[in-house]
Amino acid sequence: MTTFFHYPNKELQEELICIARALVTPGKGILTVDESTAVCGRYLQSIGLENTEENRRNYRQLLFTSEAKIAENISGVLLFHETLYQKTDDGVPFVEVLRKKGIIPGIKVDKSCVPLFGSEDEYTTQGLDDLATRCAQYKKEGCDFAKWRCALRISKNTPSHQAIIENANVLARYASICQSQRLVPIIEVEIIPNGDHDMDRAQKVMETVLSALYKSLHDHHIFLEGTLLRPNMVTAGKDSNKTNIPQEIAMATVLAIRRTVPPAVPGVMFLSGGMSEEESSVNLHAINNVPLCKPWALSFAFGRSMQASVLKCWSGRKDNVQNAQIELIKRAKANSLASIGKYVAGSVESVAANEKLFAESIDY
Numbered sequence: 001m002t003t004f005f006h007y008p009n010k011e012l013q014e015e016l017i018c019i020a021r022a023l024v025t026p027g028k029g030i031l032t033v034d035e036s037t038a039v040c041g042r043y044l045q046s047i048g049l050e051n052t053e054e055n056r057r058n059y060r061q062l063l064f065t066s067e068a069k070i071a072e073n074i075s076g077v078l079l080f081h082e083t084l085y086q087k088t089d090d091g092v093p094f095v096e097v098l099r100k101k102g103i104i105p106g107i108k109v110d111k112s113c114v115p116l117f118g119s120e121d122e123y124t125t126q127g128l129d130d131l132a133t134r135c136a137q138y139k140k141e142g143c144d145f146a147k148w149r150c151a152l153r154i155s156k157n158t159p160s161h162q163a164i165i166e167n168a169n170v171l172a173r174y175a176s177i178c179q180s181q182r183l184v185p186i187i188e189v190e191i192i193p194n195g196d197h198d199m200d201r202a203q204k205v206m207e208t209v210l211s212a213l214y215k216s217l218h219d220h221h222i223f224l225e226g227t228l229l230r231p232n233m234v235t236a237g238k239d240s241n242k243t244n245i246p247q248e249i250a251m252a253t254v255l256a257i258r259r260t261v262p263p264a265v266p267g268v269m270f271l272s273g274g275m276s277e278e279e280s281s282v283n284l285h286a287i288n289n290v291p292l293c294k295p296w297a298l299s300f301a302f303g304r305s306m307q308a309s310v311l312k313c314w315s316g317r318k319d320n321v322q323n324a325q326i327e328l329i330k331r332a333k334a335n336s337l338a339s340i341g342k343y344v345a346g347s348v349e350s351v352a353a354n355e356k357l358f359a360e361s362i363d364y
């Protein structure tokens with residue numbers, strides 16, 4: 001009986017489906033605020049603030065205390081461990097602030113990328129030790145979903161078989177542990193945009209990586225209806241000197257996903273991977289307008305590309321908080337429209353809409 005396995009019991013299946021469905025409610029997506037202390041520090045530094053716990057708390061407070069109507073465009077917020085335990089000035093836990101608005105809190109559970117010894121600058125992601133215990137605790141604290149990021153790199157010899165298989169396997173173990181603790185796993189695979197490859201190569205790599213991923217999820221009996229995928233969009237490498245129009249990006253992305261991601265998966269929540277705020281909205285809109293059958297929700301789980309204007313507008317000043325919150329609501333609205341294929345390019349003006357947001361390193 002090599003294929004013998006019990007799927008989760010009915011109750012657990014229903015709970016996972018219910019969470020995943022809520023996250024992909026039409027017109028809604030996820031705001032990711034799970035930057036590590038170091039990365040959040042870089043954001044703060046960019047507006048002249050010191051990387052202290054109080055400044056990080058102040059910044060996250062600004063995001064989470066935006067007007068309640070933001071919940072019409074945002075279904076979930078992904079938190080970092082430190083943020084999960086922080087409170088507003090009035091002593092209300094952030095988790096409670098989000099829950100009260102009808103926003104589902106989630107938590108980043110991986111412990112970052114580490115080099116694969118002997119490879120050409122490739123990575124796997126660590127954090128499986130004690131993951132079940134941590135997930136159980138996070139569930140108790142009010143989280144309903146989790147995130148784990150793996151990153152792959154395109155070059156002449158990469159991604160290697162070793163990196164593809166290892167990352168697919170670690171994501172499956174992560175997903176399995178999350179589901180056992182009643183958290184919906186967001187399975188993040190970023191094929192990072194660095195390199196001078198063309199778009200065809202990026203698409204083929206995406207298909208290879210995702211097919212290995214879903215084989216591995218299958219081998220580990222992951223209950224797909226209770227998962228979400230967070231991939232990048234397919235583009236030519238950023239050193240290729242080639243810019244693709246949104247329709248090209250959209251077609252390559254949807255083709256790669258159609259060829260590899262089963263319809264049982266309720267949603268694909270794209271990361272913005274260095275695109276500007278406006279680019280990520282326009283590309284998501286184009287993805288939702290590809291004239292092919294798309295049996296999953298195609299929405300957003302954006303971080304940097306929903307925070308650039310907020311940060312710039314805020315600049316660390318109390319009297320700018322309200323305007324910065326308006327910037328957040330504007331991007332949420334733009335991406336909400338894009339997720340149902342109804343965003344008109346340029347129709348939402350933000351103070352940093354067109355700024356490029358590439359990260360310096362693989363691990364952020």
Ligand SMILES: *[C@@H]1O[C@H](CO)[C@@H](O)[C@H](O)[C@H]1NC(C)=O
Pocket residue numbers: 026027028069070072073333336337340
């Ligand atoms: C986004 O939120 C606004 C309220 O701010 C709401 O009017 C709009 O319908 C929402 N968008 C979608 C596509 O649901």
Ligand SMILES: *[C@@H]1O[C@H](CO)[C@@H](O)[C@H](O)[C@H]1NC(C)=O
Pocket residue numbers: 196239240241
């Ligand atoms: C892109 O442009 C830069 C600067 O002009 C050049 O050095 C580089 O070789 C070009 N890359 C490709 C892949 O053509």
